[in-house]
Amino acid sequence: MIHLHVTAADLTRVRFAASPLMETVTSLRTLAAGRQGRHLHRPWIDRFAGRAGRLRPYDRELLAALVRPQGYIPDFLVPPPGRRSSTFADALGQVAAADPEVVARELAHLAAHPVAQQGPGRDARRAVLQALVDRPDAGIGPVTEALAAYHRAAIAPEWARIDALLHDDIAHRLDALADGGVEAMMRNLHPSVTFAGQTLRIVKYYEGHADCGGRGLLLVPCAFAWPDVVVRTAHPESPSVSYSPRGLGRLWEEHPEDTGPALAGVLGQTRAALLALLDLPMSTSQAATQMAFSAPTLSVHLQALRAAGLLTSRRKGRHVLYARTELGERLLAESGGPSAR
Template identity: 55%
Template sequence: MIRLRFTVEDLSLVRFSISPLWEAVTSLRTLTAGSPTSLHAPWLAQIRPHLDDLDLLTTVVRPAGYLPDFLHPLPPHREPSFDTSLTALAATDPGLVATELAHLAQHPIAMRGPGLGHRRAVLNDLIADPRSGLARIVTALDGYWRACVAPHWPRMRALLHADLAHRLQELADGGVHQLFRTLHPAVSFTSNTLNIVKYYNGTADLRRRGLLLIPCVFAWPDVIVRTADPQPAVTYSPRGLGRLWESPSGTHSLSALAGVLGDSRAAILAQLDLPMSTTHLAGQVGLAAPTVNAHLKALSRAGIVTSHRDGHNVLYQRTSLGDQLVSAAAPQ
């Protein structure tokens, strides 16, 4: 059990962020530990043909146990880009890289399994020249992101934004007690302490550093805890994760609905099981953004989709009526 102890000031410093770099790092755990029947099996099946040599990355990111903190530079705001975070990672102090990799090399859980001697040899090579080793890790992560995670990022991002909207509503409705009560089955909040069920025990005072909450697709089923400076962080699985890799119903399965709405509007409606912006939708359905926007306005006037502003973006999602229309039109 991990216990994070809050001061009154810490409660006012709780914030959320989305981290595409952290998704890439944690997805490597899913890749090495996943099975054909796991929650992320559809993603695993899609990316395996695109995998190059991942020996370096899967040595640094193990399926369980310790994750080096330097792999996750804390997001400076709610949604930094992958490239921004990768630049921050590349600027890590080489001494810190060496220290954390040395800790990884001796970690009993992270290092267990076949190939221990090889993994330690790879880590020792990185530790001997951490500046060069860090550059190798950065290059490998960049290539891995572009091949295996970036193609799926718009849909992942939509799910993460939907989770943020829900969590902020929970906070508004019932404060931090309600927020933490529904965050994850392994998380509970009593008095001034956040309790997180883990395989090890520890207590950390937040010490007016606040707490960063990060919804992360590939955190499932775990909760990942970081207590290091400058700010502790808790990474959890977003709400609705089970439907992430479901294939949206296409117009071929919504022919009855397409006959009423038209092919384009039926295709747009089929995609909106998760909140998406006009730009993301345009990419998904192969239409120009102004055309998609015109269709969305028509669907919105009919009460079939709804929208809400998220920062600079307007996100669209089906209403309950839209859900009923898609469900009724889909083949049984």
């Protein structure tokens, strides 16, 4: 178990962020452990299988050595996001700017890590890691190239829906903070996490203590962290905890285009399909990507559904997120469509 000790000053500096790079890195762990029963992401694993051929064999070998099914993940691979929403390019730039000496040290630690190096192929993985360590840049160049190629094939096609889920969780946590303070926000963060007496306790395979020391705490909802919690305590900016977001079971649900003739007859097929899609809050651009419409065209449909009381909206930064109202849920359910489950 990890004991993460926080002070009053740390609690005033708690923040949230979504990280496309964290999703990319932890999804590699999901792939590596996919045969061990992580069935929640099976629809994504099956979809990615059709795109896996876009990766070079060396990139696959390199990434398999860098991210193991369990155990240590090098810190340089998952730098803390600077903002609540950051791009993959921004995060990859942080990786590219890492200190080669630090990277080499972390790769050497990974090569010798008893938990991460379990299973067949250990010698081959260690050879890959040592070849990176021996490079003047500690392999940062090949690593960033492999991560970028993998992200394009595995995560970018799914990002709109993943991003909507992450920010829905963040909105829920911030509402809980406003209503009940830090304890309410931390409640039900994850079955492996408890918070009491200014200590965050996370069930892990090892025992450890760490102090936030006034640096604050970064909370990162991460779809592919499931079923684990990823804890980073060594970064000088602030420790971070990555946990599974609420509603993760909805992430890969398929929504049939045919929502039923009765509902389509009243709303029209496009608006009926849009109502069925929005079981996660989405912006106009995210919904347009999912439905293959232009954003201006879809905006007209969103506004019509909102005016009818079937959708609600809230602002997140420069974007407006839309989600079904209770009336919209009931209408979809009674029409036989994929409503609130």
